[in-house]
Amino acid sequence: MAISVGADHLELSTGDPNQVSVGNKFMNQAPSPIALAPHPGWRVALPAVLLTLTAILVVFRETALTMVDVWMRSGTYAHGFIVPPISVWLIWRMREKVAVLAPRHWYPAVLLLAAAGCAWLLGEVATVNVVPQFALIFMLVFAALAVLGPVVARSIAFPLLFLFFAVPFGDFTQPKLMEWTAKFTVLGLRLTGVPVYSDGLNLVIPSGSWSVVEACSGVRYLIASVTVGTLFAYLTYHTLRRRLIFVMVSILVPIVANWGRAYMIVMIGHLSGNTLAVGVDHLIYGWVFFGFVIMVMFWIGARWREDELPGSAKVLATTAGSGTDSAIWRAACTTVLVAAIWPIANWQVERGTSPPLDQLASLGPIIGWQRVPQGQGLPNWQPRFQNYSASTQATFENDGHVAGLFLGYYRNQDQQHKMVTSMNVLVTSDDPVWSKVSGGTSEIAIDQQALKVRTALLRAHSSSARLAVWQWYWINGHWTASDVLAKVYTTVSRLTGSGDDSAVIVLYALQHQAGEAEATLDAFARAAGPVIAAALQQSKAAR
Structure with missing residues (x-):
């Protein structure tokens, strides 16, 4: 073993290949990460998956356009316009980690896509809009899984699953949310000494009458909160437990906040002699209150953020090589062909239409009536x-x-x-x-x-x-x-x-x-x- 001392470094030599060297100018520096080159399989896999997803959207364009039409007509689902760009951005921000992974086609995902296609057909036949729309998103996810493989798909799982927020879904909660809002408003009014008579969703107080309608259900607040809250939880936390807790909070907070909003609107109208919080003011005050509540929720949630520690990010190394160029293209073509089967089947079902009916058969005599x-x-x-x-x-x-x-x-x-x-x-x-x-x-x-x-x-x-x-x-x-x-x-x-x-x-x-x-x-x-x-x-x- 030899030790030598120089002007600016100290070297310890043991004769072992794993030699240790310590220098004053390097002593406090962290080792730099090793830059890995993108996997060569992406030269084929990237255009293959983009063309596959585009082909599926073209084949199911009517379903996709139906979703876009709902986004345009309904303020409740206008957030659908930003969901796909957010998914793309999430994948882009992790591109360096994803690029080193080996894309490899996975045919079992084609079977999953076929199941989603079958669900799309059943939804179309039953004329249930939400089923074909969810099925389309599933087909896009399974198409990415089929062309890129489980390893790559697992690394971009959240951006792919975030696409489900683009589906206009949630109106079924309106009746129950309206019922809860009416009950809480009545309870709040009575606790604050305001006499109230309730008849279902209609309330009568000394200064006037109020009704809980669809806009009062809070479904818009709920959907917006869950969408943004889920994205916030993914970007802010790294443990599943904290992410799930924040998502649950983003579900509960808008429901309770909407109860408070409804009570506040009625009280402002009551105390102002129905000169405030009526008409357009009703909606403006509601959105201002909701925005404040959500801002406070995110501010509190950020106090428990989990920053990624330096060096904690691990790059997944794949020992299995990517599929050959021809194999990836075959998987992509198979995926598109399997997806295209279901619109053809739906066309076959729709061929069996009946002649239009203009008048019902006459009712016969009803005994006793x-x-x-x-x-x-x-x-x-x-x-x-x-x-x-x-x-x-x-x-x-x-x-x-x-x-x-x-x-x-x-x-x-x-x-x-x-x-x-x-x-x-x-x-x-x-x-x-x-x-x-x-x-x-x-x-x-x-x-x-x-x-x-x-x-x-x-x-x-x-x-x-x-x-x-x-x-x-x-x-x-x-x-x-x-x-x-x-x-x-x-x-x-x-x-x-x-x-x-x-x-x-x-x-x-x-x-x-x-x-x-x-x-x-x-x-x-x-x-x-x-x-x-x-x-x-x-x-x-x-x-």
Whole structure:
């Protein structure tokens, strides 16, 4: 072992190849990272995956354009425009780590893509917009996995999964969020000494009346908070536990904040004599309050940020080489061909359309019930179902009891003309005459067949009139009140070549005293059920 001392360095030599050298000018410097060259397989894999993703978007362009149309029309989902650019940016910022990985095609992902394509077909047949849209994102993710392989896909997993936020999804939460908002507002008003009378989503206080509508549900705040909160958690934290905690917080905070927003709006209007927080001010105050709450949430979340330690980032080294150029291109072509199968299958299903229907078959006589002029003994009301092929509405009377019937018939349904959709409701939240007070279900029997129907109680704004309403569906001979089952029956019927003939059945009667309208509707449903079924079956037969 030899030790030598120089002017500016000290060297320890042991004769071992692993020699140690310490110099004054290098003693306090951290070792520099080793720069790795990009893997040569990317010269083929990058254009292959870009062309594959582009081809899938072209093949499913109608689904993609439907998503863009929703982004343009709805402020709730306008964030969809920035989701794809954010995903691209997230991949770009980690490009140096990804570039050294070896891309290698993975054919099992093609099978996953085929499953997503099948889901897309079922969603198209059932005319459920959100299913084809989610399926398209899944196909894009699985296409990247098929061409690049699991190692590369795992490294960019979050940017790929972030694309799911581009799907316009979440409106189904509106009714429950509106209900919670109304209950909390009533509770807050009573706790602060303001007398309030609540009737479903309608509130009456000494200074005026308020209604909880779709804009008050807070679904916009919730979706925006979850989208931005998830991105913030990914960029700010590195442990899964903290990321999941912050995502949960980004779900809970906007819900609670919306309750406070609704209470604040009502109180400002009440204390100002309805000169503030009404009209446009209502929305402005709400967004200002929500923006402040979200800013505070992010500020607090940043206090527990986890900075990446120097040298802690590890570059994954892949011992397996990339696939050959021809193998990667074969995987890309196979992926596109498998994806293209499903639009062709959908085209084949849509070929079996039926002739348009202009008029429903006439209702036969209903035992014990006489048809009376439309509106006699009942208010002028009609459910807000749209774009049906044909409809009929009639009023019937039996020993002083009056019941109304509405039938809306649908045939050759598509995304613009379909029976089960969030746009088809008994009454809209901005209806100037009626508002929904409550809803539920009720068991009835038609032709000795048990059926659970959906019930609702409507209240007139200008009077004390209340309308009890029952609703269910008919799909090619099947009765159901479930939106999900209605879609399932429609899908099976179309795939088996039986068409998609469907109808919504709505019965209604005035509620003078508790239980009276329900008894009237039950008696009328038992008598009219077989007659309604026969008329619908005759309408279906006229194809």
